[in-house]
Amino acid sequence: MYSKEKMATPYLVFALFTTILNVQMVMCAPAASCGPIIADDRDRIQVALNLEFLEAEFFLNSALGKGLDSIAPMLTAGGPRPVGAKKANLDALTNRIIEEFGYEEVGHLRAIITRIGGFPRPLLNLSTENFANMFDAAVGYKLDPPFDPYLNTVNYLLACYLIPYVGLVGYVGTIPNLVTYTSRELVAGLLGVESGQDAVIRALLYEKANEKVLPYNITVAKFSGYISQLRNRLAMCGIKDEGLIVPLQLGAENKTETNVLSADANSLSYARTPQEVLRIVYGTGSEYKPGGFFPNGGNGRIAKGFLAKA
Ligand SMILES: *[C@@H]1O[C@H](CO)[C@@H](O)[C@H](O)[C@H]1NC(C)=O
Ligand SMILES: *[C@@H]1O[C@H](CO)[C@@H](O)[C@H](O)[C@H]1NC(C)=O
Numbered sequence: 001m002y003s004k005e006k007m008a009t010p011y012l013v014f015a016l017f018t019t020i021l022n023v024q025m026v027m028c029a030p031a032a033s034c035g036p037i038i039a040d041d042r043d044r045i046q047v048a049l050n051l052e053f054l055e056a057e058f059f060l061n062s063a064l065g066k067g068l069d070s071i072a073p074m075l076t077a078g079g080p081r082p083v084g085a086k087k088a089n090l091d092a093l094t095n096r097i098i099e100e101f102g103y104e105e106v107g108h109l110r111a112i113i114t115r116i117g118g119f120p121r122p123l124l125n126l127s128t129e130n131f132a133n134m135f136d137a138a139v140g141y142k143l144d145p146p147f148d149p150y151l152n153t154v155n156y157l158l159a160c161y162l163i164p165y166v167g168l169v170g171y172v173g174t175i176p177n178l179v180t181y182t183s184r185e186l187v188a189g190l191l192g193v194e195s196g197q198d199a200v201i202r203a204l205l206y207e208k209a210n211e212k213v214l215p216y217n218i219t220v221a222k223f224s225g226y227i228s229q230l231r232n233r234l235a236m237c238g239i240k241d242e243g244l245i246v247p248l249q250l251g252a253e254n255k256t257e258t259n260v261l262s263a264d265a266n267s268l269s270y271a272r273t274p275q276e277v278l279r280i281v282y283g284t285g286s287e288y289k290p291g292g293f294f295p296n297g298g299n300g301r302i303a304k305g306f307l308a309k310a
């Protein structure tokens with residue numbers, strides 16, 4: 001069913017490399033990579049603006065077959081059109097939910113841009129091939145046929161599992177560092193809806209947790225675990241991401257294997273730094289090396305600052 005031979009995609013090589021690196025990091029414990037960074041409110045919130053563009057284009061195009069260029073062209077500020085985004089083959093219920101999520105992202109973009117200032121939409125890679133590579137990296141071999149996020153509802157929900165959660169943990173990491181009331185108010189509002197979106201996606205997937213994702217011999221729950229582990233490997237700062245079914249020690253109060261929400265030992269949301277978020281969405285495990293959803297990297301001072309040091 002699967003060919004395990006061709007493991008040479010950059011993601012796979014990278015996944016193996018980071019596994020080795022993780023082991024080494026535990027041994028030599030370098031400090032910098034998971035620590036806080038110095039930045040002002042605007043710079044911090046603009047890291048998230050990159051992700052809001054990503055979500056807006058993914059949701060809108062998948063539900064409606066058109067994105068920001070049709071719906072809210074002003075918000076793009078002339079940034080390039082996303083690559084590979086298209087209408088997904090969704091059941092009616094999921095399509096309505098994703099359409100709503102897409103319009104919510106339009107509101108988020110407008111709120112961020114009008115309140116703190118924006119930048120042009122970064123180049124986004126929403127191609128089937130990009131998702132396929134990420135799923136290959138998650139499972140650790142080349143899926144055959146390649147994973148297609150736009151093929152059907154379950155595939156699409158798994159592809160969605162990749163994205164809002166990263167925004168959520170980024171916002172949780174951002175809020176304690178914000179200085180002004182206005183920024184905290186804005187990000188609290190963004191976090192609320194972002195976590196709601198993630199919860200809906202996870203709940204829809206949990207209903208199918210034990211179903212195989214055809215034609216692969218992998219259940220929905222297994223895929224969720226692989227994706228969460230991939231994000232933990234890419235971010236390189238320990239476990240901050242958990243699948244839909246987990247060992248008891250990762251469940252709520254060590255009492256449940258059901259893990260509809262991903263959270264820490266006190267059931268508080270995990271937090272990620274901007275570096276961790278960029279390592280994940282670049283798919284490279286490095287905030288200095290763009291790729292994945294952002295072939296040219298993110299915009300804003302923090303993302304650009306890392307790219308300039310590459
Ligand atoms: C999008 O990703 C695919 C798969 O990695 C790659 O082949 C393609 O060149 C990327 N497109 C852009 C514009 O970076
Ligand atoms: C599918 O996976 C299960 C458990 O992961 C395994 O026991 C079974 O042999 C696999 N079936 C095929 C056809 O590969």
Ligand SMILES: *[C@@H]1O[C@H](CO)[C@@H](O)[C@H](O)[C@H]1NC(C)=O
Binds near residue numbers: 249253254265
């Ligand atoms: C759950 O288990 C972990 C160790 O795996 C432990 O640190 C934690 O205190 C336990 N939590 C509860 C509520 O028992």
